Amino acid sequence: xxxLDLQAVGLRTINSQLHSLDPQTNERDWLITNxxxxxxxxxxxxxxxxxxxDGHVGFYCGGMNAEAHITVQGHAGVGVGxxxxxxxxxxxxxxxxxAGATAHGGLLIIEGDASSRCGISxxxxxxxxxxxxxxxxxxMAQSGNLVICGDAGEALGDSIYxxxxxxxxxxxxLGADCIEKxxxxxxxxxLAALLxxxxxxxxxxxxxxxxxxxxxxxxxxDHADAY
Amino acid sequence: MDDNIPRVSPRASETFDQHxxxxxxxxxxxxxxxxxxxxxxxxxxxxxxxxxxxxxMSRYPLEGYRESCGTDVILGDRHAANPLQLKIPITIAxxxxxSLSGQAKEALGRGANAAGTSxxxxxxxxxxxxxxHSELLVYQYLPSRYGMNPVDLRKADAIEIVVGQxxxxxxxxxxxxxxxNDRVAAMRSLPQGIDQRSACRHPDWTGPDDLEIxxxxxxxxxxxxxxxxxxxxxxxxxYDTALAVKSGADVxxxxxxxxxxxxxxxxxxxxxxxxxxxxxxxxxxxxxxxDMQRKVQLIVSGGVRNGADVAKAMALGADAVSIGTAALIAxxxxxxxxxxxxxxxxxxxxxxxxxxxxxxPAGITTQDPELASRLDPIVAGKRLTNxxxxxxxxxxxxARACGKSHVHNLEPQDLCALTxxxxxxxxxxxxxxxxxxxxxxx
Numbered sequence: 078x079x080x081l082d083l084q085a086v087g088l089r090t091i092n093s094q095l096h097s098l099d100p101q102t103n104e105r106d107w108l109i110t111n112x113x114x115x116x117x118x119x120x121x122x123x124x125x126x127x128x129x130x131d132g133h134v135g136f137y138c139g140g141m142n143a144e145a146h147i148t149v150q151g152h153a154g155v156g157v158g159x160x161x162x163x164x165x166x167x168x169x170x171x172x173x174x175x176a177g178a179t180a181h182g183g184l185l186i187i188e189g190d191a192s193s194r195c196g197i198s199x200x201x202x203x204x205x206x207x208x209x210x211x212x213x214x215x216x217m218a219q220s221g222n223l224v225i226c227g228d229a230g231e232a233l234g235d236s237i238y239x240x241x242x243x244x245x246x247x248x249x250x251l252g253a254d255c256i257e258k259x260x261x262x263x264x265x266x267x268l269a270a271l272l273x274x275x276x277x278x279x280x281x282x283x284x285x286x287x288x289x290x291x292x293x294x295x296x297x298x299d300h301a302d303a304y
Numbered sequence: 305m306d307d308n309i310p311r312v313s314p315r316a317s318e319t320f321d322q323h324x325x326x327x328x329x330x331x332x333x334x335x336x337x338x339x340x341x342x343x344x345x346x347x348x349x350x351x352x353x354x355x356x357x358x359x360x361m362s363r364y365p366l367e368g369y370r371e372s373c374g375t376d377v378i379l380g381d382r383h384a385a386n387p388l389q390l391k392i393p394i395t396i397a398x399x400x401x402x403s404l405s406g407q408a409k410e411a412l413g414r415g416a417n418a419a420g421t422s423x424x425x426x427x428x429x430x431x432x433x434x435x436x437h438s439e440l441l442v443y444q445y446l447p448s449r450y451g452m453n454p455v456d457l458r459k460a461d462a463i464e465i466v467v468g469q470x471x472x473x474x475x476x477x478x479x480x481x482x483x484x485n486d487r488v489a490a491m492r493s494l495p496q497g498i499d500q501r502s503a504c505r506h507p508d509w510t511g512p513d514d515l516e517i518x519x520x521x522x523x524x525x526x527x528x529x530x531x532x533x534x535x536x537x538x539x540x541x542x543y544d545t546a547l548a549v550k551s552g553a554d555v556x557x558x559x560x561x562x563x564x565x566x567x568x569x570x571x572x573x574x575x576x577x578x579x580x581x582x583x584x585x586x587x588x589x590x591x592x593x594x595d596m597q598r599k600v601q602l603i604v605s606g607g608v609r610n611g612a613d614v615a616k617a618m619a620l621g622a623d624a625v626s627i628g629t630a631a632l633i634a635x636x637x638x639x640x641x642x643x644x645x646x647x648x649x650x651x652x653x654x655x656x657x658x659x660x661x662x663x664x665p666a667g668i669t670t671q672d673p674e675l676a677s678r679l680d681p682i683v684a685g686k687r688l689t690n691x692x693x694x695x696x697x698x699x700x701x702x703a704r705a706c707g708k709s710h711v712h713n714l715e716p717q718d719l720c721a722l723t724x725x726x727x728x729x730x731x732x733x734x735x736x737x738x739x740x741x742x743x744x745x746x
Binding site: 088089092093096116117120121123135136137140141143155156159160162174175178179181194197198200201216217219220236238239294295296 | 336448449452453454457478480481492493494495497498499501503507508509514517518520521524525526527528
């Protein structure tokens with residue numbers, strides 16, 4: 078494993094080095110030490126690397142990630158995995174707001190809690206939160222799966238499109254156009270597979286499913302009060 | 305009634321004029337607000353309210369067609385390794401594939417290329433066609449992040465973070481379902497045929513402190529090569545410009561309320577924001593106070609129509625201007641040749657603004673293949689090139705008359721205002737006086 082000391086070499090050197098690696102490189106395993114909560118660590122990666130960050134990270138860690146597997150051995154700031162395209166990001170601790178915002182693909186795992194707006198405008202990513210999430214989670218979520226093993230704050234799934242939300246605990250309230258939907262066998266099987274991929278030990282049959290009522294998909298003045 | 309008594313002629317209300325009455329009747333009939341494209345149509349203080357003074361005893365003019373007058377501009381050399389180098393100070397504003405046809409986007413690229421300037425994507429991401437047809441392409445980073453991906457981000461020549469736009473500062477957008485074909489839907493990761501909302505604020509940052517970090521992230525992803533523009537609507541230009549600069553912007557794009565939109569509520573377009581003319585000097589003041597004028601470039605947009613407008617914007621402190629509506633008109637939008645079809649849509653050439661409905665007879669603001677095929681991108685692109693060249697020549701003509709060897713050398717002292725309002729907004733003297741309202745007591 079190669080080691081990069083962020084305190085010693087700085088953010089630019091680390092990201093530049095990781096970006097410059099050839100897709101066929103044998104140097105796939107990297108350890109970043111002393112992250113010191115800095116922002117934009119390991120963002121924009123586009124190679125199947127395995128990155129371990131030994132500590133807490135600031136905003137946008139793993140932003141726009143493609144193919145890389147990133148593990149943060151601590152907590153993450155705002156927008157972890159924002160707009161990620163593929164690969165995997167695992168946060169061993171908690172995540173701040175807007176985790177996985179607008180992400181198109183891949184798997185984002187937050188083993189602890191996530192703050193507000195987790196999965197906002199998500200576009201195909203799978204997100205698994207081991208703990209609870211804050212308000213407005215799944216706001217305008219377009220596609221993908223968001224799994225919440227704990228509780229969800231107010232206005233879950235507000236203005237949701239086609240994303241699927243799974244919650245094991247309580248839901249404080251649902252947002253506009255978000256409804257509970259039947260948990261069919263296919264959903265339990267899909268969720269179980271996702272939990273297994275995320276290495277989260279939780280019984281899929283204990284979850285409830287939420288999604289869009291699709292009543293706000295085309296503007297109708299008679300639904301104006303729902304906005 | 306006694307016919308011998310003279311009668312007062314019928315008097316229409318200035319307050320309740322015919323347009324207002326028709327809107328009340330429309331609202332009462334439908335129960336929904338009016339939505340349209342384009343920018344503010346109401347009468348506003350504008351560049352027409354300014355005049356250039358020209359050379360005189362105290363100014364030495366340059367010879368037209370003989371002495372050179374530069375028009376090139378470099379955008380984004382504050383932090384970016386590869387700033388944009390344009391031959392003319394007129395760029396093409398952000399307009400999306402989705403709101404515009406593929407042919408229109410291609411025509412914009414072709415026209416801009418030949419004139420030596422840039423085009424800009426819009427909400428919905430970057431299409432391969434527009435990348436191929438635009439030698440210099442600015443990639444908009446919008447709140448919706450429709451189609452946003454790191455591959456296209458790295459293909460861009462610059463990145464424009466959109467905070468707001470002049471037609472609707474503080475507002476999002478809506479692409480109605482009838483314009484969402486399979487391709488547009490796929491680009492936006494949403495089902496075909498449903499209304500697609502464009503969020504009014506970014507999902508993962510709020511405020512300038514966060515924006516500074518967001519800009520850092522975008523620079524890291526793109527290896528600090530791309531200029532970062534920040535686009536703001538004409539709302540609080542002094543503070544917004546200062547905060548954009550503080551956040552690390554290389555270029556500030558300032559869009560006044562005459563700037564167009566693909567679709568927004570009419571009440572929003574006409575009643576929120578400030579006229580372009582009122583926005584420029586406060587923004588320039590902010591740059592000057594931060595010692596950032598010419599270091600952070602200012603692009604002004606919103607109602608720029610001709611070379612005089614270009615020259616006036618630059619005299620007030622802009623480094624370049626951007627055009628959207630005018631570029632569409634150059635392509636063929638609202639052309640009288642389609643008058644009979646505009647009439648069928650209940651409007652007339654010059655007033656057509658239902659850009660959101662996808663029925664554009666000119667084939668520009670549509671996704672209908674039959675309508676879109678009416679626009680020849682090569683011919684339309686050539687028209688845009690011609691128009692850009694005329695605007696540039698006009699700006700040069702004025703600059704030479706003011707004794708300037710580069711359009712950037714135009715200055716407020718070259719201007720006077722025709723109205724008190726314009727004088728106050730532009731910070732130049734009322735014509736025939738030395739009075740700058742707001743700066744000096746009467």
